Amino acid sequence: MxxxxxxxxxxxxxxxxxxxxxxxxxxxxxxxxxxxxxxxxxxxxxxxxxxxxxxxxxxxxxxxxxxxxxxTLKLSNRRKPIDSEDVITRKLTVLHDTLDHDCPICLTTTQNLTVQLSCKHEYHESCIREWFERSGNFRCPGCRQECLDQTKRTPDVSSVVQTIKKDDISTFPLIENV
Known part of the structure; x- marks a missing residue:
């Protein structure tokens, strides 16, 4: 109590x-x-x-x-440091050079590089990097959702096979062993 x-x-x-x-x-x-x-x-x-x-x-x-x-108070306030810049970079998707509205972190519309998180919120790249480093976690400052990696995904084999099945397979040339 x-x-x-x-x-x-x-x-x-x-x-x-x-x-x-x-x-x-x-x-x-x-x-x-x-x-x-x-x-x-x-x-x-x-x-x-x-x-x-x-x-x-x-x-x-x-x-x-x-x-x-x-x-006890110092231990509870300690945050784990972020390991590398690469971890932060994977969480960001680069959009364009300017933000159409004010950045929710710095409240300006300066000509900084704009990135989008997995929750679709947009921030200046420098602002969100500093936010991640200071908070010690990868949560969106707007909605508090955990930010997922934004790496470009290559299609898996099953989706490629289904795409081929939809096409007319007879149009592909047959390769004969010579």
Whole structure:
């Protein structure tokens, strides 16, 4: 359970208000000449003990996450470096020299080389390379999808065979062994 400063302050204010209201009622009762029996004193001490216990638990639970060692925080913020420029290049498809609209990363339409990711979002090449290097992953800054390699794929054998089947095979010359 991680509490923010406002939430901690709200809990403590609510608990303090309830405690003060209880004490105020006790003081008014005593000032008006009321007496307390043994059972009243036991009840009052029980309520005060429970209120103080709840306040202590609230403070301990909300302050515990902030007492983590700095080493744990540094390890969680560490990003793995990108191995090579070739890995980034495989994720990009070069489109043209200019971007028709503002680059979502740098917010300009300068004359930089424009590339497209596998999710079809367009960025300046220099901007998206820097984004990949700083983030340590290959996710699109716009939609957060993992960017796939954009290498040009050669058709596989089955698609070539099906294309040949669609054509008239009789038009191909027969090769005879001589």
């Amino acid at each position: 991680e509490c923010s400063g406002k939430l901690l302050c709200s809990f403590l204010c609510l608990e303090l208000a309830a405690l003060l209201m209880f004490v105020f009622c006790l003081i008014l009762h005593a000032l008006n000449g009321g007496t307390f029996s043994v059972s009243d004193v036991v009840f009052i001490s029980s309520v005060l003990t429970i209120c103080l216990f709840i306040m202590t638990i609230t403070i301990c639970l909300c302050l515990a996450p902030t007492c983590r060692p700095a080493v």
